[in-house]
Amino acid sequence: MYQDTNKKNSPPPIVFIIAIGLIGFGAYKFLPGLLKSQTSNTPTSTSTSATIAPGAIANRISLGNQILVTSQTTPDKQAGVEAFKNGDYSIAIQNFQASLKQNRNDPETIIYLNNATASNSSAVKIAVSVPIGSNPNVAQEILRGVAQAQDEINTSGGINGAKLQVEIVNDDNSQEVVKEVARTLTKDSSILAVIGHNASNASLEAAPIYQQEKLVMVTPTSFANNLSGFGSYIFRTVPNISLMAAPLAEYAVKTAAQTNIAVCYDSQAPDNISFKDEFVASLTAAGGKLAPTVCDFSLPSFNPESAIADAVSKGAQGLMVAPHIDRIDRAISLARINRGKLPLYGSTTLYTFQTLKDGQKDVDGLVLPVPWHPETNPGSRFPENARQRWGGIVNWRTATSFDATQAVIAGLRQSNTREGLQQALRNASFSTAGSSEDVKFLPTGDRAGKPILVQVKQGGSTGYNFVPLR
Structure with a gap:
């Protein structure tokens, strides 16, 4: 859930907008950062019906070269994407900053801004895979947590001096798309970890591929029992x-x-x-x-x-x-x-x-x-930091996504290799500050915590x- 706290005479932060699915899922009314409203009585089986043509995966992945969250588009953001695509990172930075002045509640732009800032220096890269086409609001809830963690680490000096880049992927919670996403990400040696996926059916499709190819996956939202103890490279920041x-x-x-x-x-x-x-x-x-x-x-x-x-x-x-x-x-x-x-x-x-x-x-x-609620964490700075950043109260998906990114950041401080990251997260003594309690993983890969x-x-x-x- 996302609630705005801007003053009365500000433009309403929650408006109905149209999100276009990248492969023709149709249009859905929705509120930024919140789940779309569905009115049809027909099940939207996006988890199994989506297909992907050969080579089409490129249209679902962006470091800053294309807009995936089409509902959050401004002329400045579009100009920033064009500049990023052309390698004009200083111009991209200016445009992304201008876009955020118009709409600060846009995690995709914050991620692209950080990516552009890191493009001319040493950087480490991870990916986040979310259902932008099928569930744009939940996707943005997850992206907010990732963006907040990325922005905080990059503005405080990076990971051992290297800034964090985040590649965004739209997987639509589709089993077929997710498999192709996982294959693509594992083949990219620059990707050191994946935050995702959202629905458990998506995570269960991707997990065997990540495990086989030895790429860390940390899902912030998948609860299925089958993920518990799935493999040594599979983690989640929600409890069993x-x-x-x-x-x-x-x-x-x-x-x-x-x-x-x-x-x-x-x-x-x-x-x-x-x-x-x-x-x-x-x-x-x-x-x-x-x-x-x-x-x-x-x-x-x-x-x-x-x-x-x-x-x-x-x-x-x-x-x-x-x-x-x-x-x-x-x-x-x-x-x-x-x-x-x-x-x-x-x-x-x-x-x-x-x-x-x-x-x-x-x-x-x-x-x-x-797994998390802002009112039950009086000693944590995360809820207030999130409110100031996004202009409203965030929900548990943003918190657990922040925690997943924090865990990956802490692991990368120990080693910036895939195997080294996995060993760091699997260490029984691993612990890092999260949105409320410290992030610790059980031997099963589950988060130690309580609801x-x-x-x-x-x-x-x-x-x-x-x-x-x-």
């Missing part, structure tokens, strides 16, 4: 999904006294399959039980009216929803039909502005776990907000 699901199940049974819970999940989203499985196991362990319903957001036949009627007829006292990141609209439609009859619980995926904006009173009271339960309550720019449960 069992740690995220257990507190939610325990809250439902022990605090809310709701022991019979129905579940609606997405069978095409590995992270939410994992969340569902861990939630049910924890629910049973806490003394609750699963209402015997069948509800799958990924099915073309998904019907919210039938799903709610079935859950009520089976005696459900609550409903846990776990949608794919690109099918949140279906979870909202379910909440709308529910109309508050069943208390709602959700997976971490649902922490988006779209949930609040489109859900409104129908998601009031929704409880879900997140925070939040609840939708009235307040905020949409009329509703995610508030930590005290």
